Amino acid sequence: MMSDTHIVLAHGNGGRYMRELIDAVFACHLGNPYLDTRADAVSVPMPAKQIVITTDSFTVRPLEFPGGDIGSLAVHGTVNDLAVCGARPLYLTLNVLLEEGLELAQLDRIIASLGHAARQAGTAVVAGDTKVVPRGEGGGIYLGSTGVGIRPDDVRLGMRYIRPGDALLVSGPVGDHGVAVMLAREQFGLTGEVCSDSASVLPLTERLLNLPGLRFMRDPTRGGLATVAHESCQGARLALTLNQAAIPVRETVASVCEMLGYDPLYLACEGRVVAAVAADEASAALAAWRALPEGRQAAVIGEFVDGLPQVVLRTPLGGERLLEELEDDPLPRIC
Amino acid sequence: MMSDTHIVLAHGNGGRYMRELIDAVFACHLGNPYLDTRADAVSVPMPAKQIVITTDSFTVRPLEFPGGDIGSLAVHGTVNDLAVCGARPLYLTLNVLLEEGLELAQLDRIIASLGHAARQAGTAVVAGDTKVVPRGEGGGIYLGSTGVGIRPDDVRLGMRYIRPGDALLVSGPVGDHGVAVMLAREQFGLTGEVCSDSASVLPLTERLLNLPGLRFMRDPTRGGLATVAHESCQGARLALTLNQAAIPVRETVASVCEMLGYDPLYLACEGRVVAAVAADEASAALAAWRALPEGRQAAVIGEFVDGLPQVVLRTPLGGERLLEELEDDPLPRIC
Numbered sequence: 218m219m220s221d222t223h224i225v226l227a228h229g230n231g232g233r234y235m236r237e238l239i240d241a242v243f244a245c246h247l248g249n250p251y252l253d254t255r256a257d258a259v260s261v262p263m264p265a266k267q268i269v270i271t272t273d274s275f276t277v278r279p280l281e282f283p284g285g286d287i288g289s290l291a292v293h294g295t296v297n298d299l300a301v302c303g304a305r306p307l308y309l310t311l312n313v314l315l316e317e318g319l320e321l322a323q324l325d326r327i328i329a330s331l332g333h334a335a336r337q338a339g340t341a342v343v344a345g346d347t348k349v350v351p352r353g354e355g356g357g358i359y360l361g362s363t364g365v366g367i368r369p370d371d372v373r374l375g376m377r378y379i380r381p382g383d384a385l386l387v388s389g390p391v392g393d394h395g396v397a398v399m400l401a402r403e404q405f406g407l408t409g410e411v412c413s414d415s416a417s418v419l420p421l422t423e424r425l426l427n428l429p430g431l432r433f434m435r436d437p438t439r440g441g442l443a444t445v446a447h448e449s450c451q452g453a454r455l456a457l458t459l460n461q462a463a464i465p466v467r468e469t470v471a472s473v474c475e476m477l478g479y480d481p482l483y484l485a486c487e488g489r490v491v492a493a494v495a496a497d498e499a500s501a502a503l504a505a506w507r508a509l510p511e512g513r514q515a516a517v518i519g520e521f522v523d524g525l526p527q528v529v530l531r532t533p534l535g536g537e538r539l540l541e542e543l544e545d546d547p548l549p550r551i552c
Numbered sequence: 553m554m555s556d557t558h559i560v561l562a563h564g565n566g567g568r569y570m571r572e573l574i575d576a577v578f579a580c581h582l583g584n585p586y587l588d589t590r591a592d593a594v595s596v597p598m599p600a601k602q603i604v605i606t607t608d609s610f611t612v613r614p615l616e617f618p619g620g621d622i623g624s625l626a627v628h629g630t631v632n633d634l635a636v637c638g639a640r641p642l643y644l645t646l647n648v649l650l651e652e653g654l655e656l657a658q659l660d661r662i663i664a665s666l667g668h669a670a671r672q673a674g675t676a677v678v679a680g681d682t683k684v685v686p687r688g689e690g691g692g693i694y695l696g697s698t699g700v701g702i703r704p705d706d707v708r709l710g711m712r713y714i715r716p717g718d719a720l721l722v723s724g725p726v727g728d729h730g731v732a733v734m735l736a737r738e739q740f741g742l743t744g745e746v747c748s749d750s751a752s753v754l755p756l757t758e759r760l761l762n763l764p765g766l767r768f769m770r771d772p773t774r775g776g777l778a779t780v781a782h783e784s785c786q787g788a789r790l791a792l793t794l795n796q797a798a799i800p801v802r803e804t805v806a807s808v809c810e811m812l813g814y815d816p817l818y819l820a821c822e823g824r825v826v827a828a829v830a831a832d833e834a835s836a837a838l839a840a841w842r843a844l845p846e847g848r849q850a851a852v853i854g855e856f857v858d859g860l861p862q863v864v865l866r867t868p869l870g871g872e873r874l875l876e877e878l879e880d881d882p883l884p885r886i887c
């Protein structure tokens with residue numbers, strides 16, 4: 218028997234129930250002039266020749282958490298991957314995997330949130346696909362989103378442009394998303410006031426694009442700041458010294474991490490940017506970020522130096538230790 | 553403890569194990585000048601201004617079946633959605649959801665098959681994302697693929713261009729993919745010789761693009777030929793008469809369907825095209841398809857006529873019945 222309130226397998230079969238679900242939920246919240254839910258593919262205008270493409274998948278649990286949900290996250294994750302490359306997102310496509318038994322009201326909330334996030338980032342979902350998997354073979358909702366954007370021809374960003382002496386900046390406190398999701402799972406017997414930082418970083422990245430000394434940007438998601446630090450010094454073939462005292466971490470995040478034995482440097486952010494900037498432009502970059510509400514706590518946190526590609530953490534007491542590359546997973550299904 | 557032979561959660565954490573998996577499997581099989589597994593997004597050249605975008609998700613079970621696997625299917629499904637719009641696929645992106653415990657050897661076979669299918673279709677995977685979900689929360693592998701293609705400015709295809717008198721053609725036997733997957737599940741105690749028709753339909757679609765009377769093409773995947781028939785007569789606001797005796801169905805497919813109570817018209821194909829063509833060009837279209845190995849069994853199977861948008865099936869004995877829109881799902885996880 219069909220259900221009016223929960224997902225059933227027939228919502229994924231290509232027939233009438235599927236068509237009605239697409240209309241009631243997806244076309245309703247994501248409608249825009251290009252989206253055609255009856256078409257195999259859509260044609261879109263493209264104003265420039267240098268296009269940039271990225272894709273990301275989302276499996277976060279719980280599906281809704283303080284500060285966001287899997288829907289807004291699927292927009293932010295993909296928009297941010299384009300933003301840190303210096304691109305402006307134009308179009309998104311969406312893959313939706315629903316598990317039989319999902320409550321339709323929750324699906325509706327999440328897709329509404331996704332549509333809102335897409336509009337806020339100035340982009341539109343132009344194509345999508347929905348599949349339903351049998352109960353027990355999914356995680357409620359899994360999403361995939363692909364982004365297509367354009368980039369000015371003169372933008373040259375990459376780890377290979379980093380030079381000795383360049384500064385490393387972060388746009389705000391790290392670990393908020395990881396801790397917010399962890400607390401929302403309620404499996405640790407802790408509750409907290411930490412909200413995910415899930416947000417579009419376009420305002421942050423666009424402010425730095427006019428700096429000739431901007432070398433490289435990345436959003437520290439899975440694997441956190443530590444992973445971006447490792448990737449950038451490997452890509453630059455330089456050592457990186459991080460000043461631990463300068464890295465912004467909220468007090469609640471620090472204390473939850475201490476209680477549970479996590480290091481906030483390895484926890485995912487979903488609305489922060491890490492940028493490498495020439496030394497003589499570091500203070501201009503910092504000022505540009507701090508002038509924005511989302512960059513108020515931005516900080517210069519490190520410096521690239523000649524040496525083996527490794528990350529040296531300078532502790533508040535003046536000691537030094539190597540920051541290891543992430544190996545075992547502290548928190549699955551964080552994004 | 554880490555496993556060398558099966559997927560563990562740490563393969564999805566953004567750290568070292570994930571980097572090694574991406575290099576060993578994905579970069580190995582999908583390598584091309586644009587793919588940069590270290591980048592957030594990649595820049596690609598785009599030779600025309602009219603670009604076409606599509607996306608699709610894949611949850612087929614079993615992951616490997618006679619005639620294909622989830623990897624080649626993820627290429628064919630997305631390439632075919634572009635092809636039936638008259639576009640040539642240029643770039644693919646790939647979302648990969650792996651379940652903890654998946655055998656690495658199987659992942660390697662499937663991604664190798666995906667890379668082969670992409671090269672055969674003249675396209676390249678330029679971006680990807682991999683997530684690992686805990687054991688019991690996935691189906692082994694789920695894939696999502698997004699395709700970006702270009703289309704000549706003068707191609708005008710759509711259900712709204714269909715006129716009374718237009719012919720409906722199908723490029724080959726229907727139901728092969730559905731029956732091949734069903735038999736591969738071994739849950740019916742039947743074995744058969746049916747192979748999936750999973751293939752790129754680009755050779756078929758490109759042969760028709762020079763016909764001025766070509767109105768509309770679609771690949772009959774989920775919901776099968778019956779669903780495309782319904783969609784096209786609803787989009788055209790015309791009735792469609794299908795000649796049952798003319799619809800090609802393999803003997804093995806027909807007998808398996810009869811035994812299990814399925815109708816092959818509702819079963820998924822993954823390498824067929826349905827096309828609406830002006831009456832006076834139907835025989836030219838048929839001849840063009842029959843000249844290709846993949847179109848040898850093409851047939852004219854119906855005609856659009858004035859009337860309410862419904863599908864009338866003319867039976868071999870001269871009777872007529874309405875073909876219903878698909879409601880309950882005969883076969884979940886078929887694509």
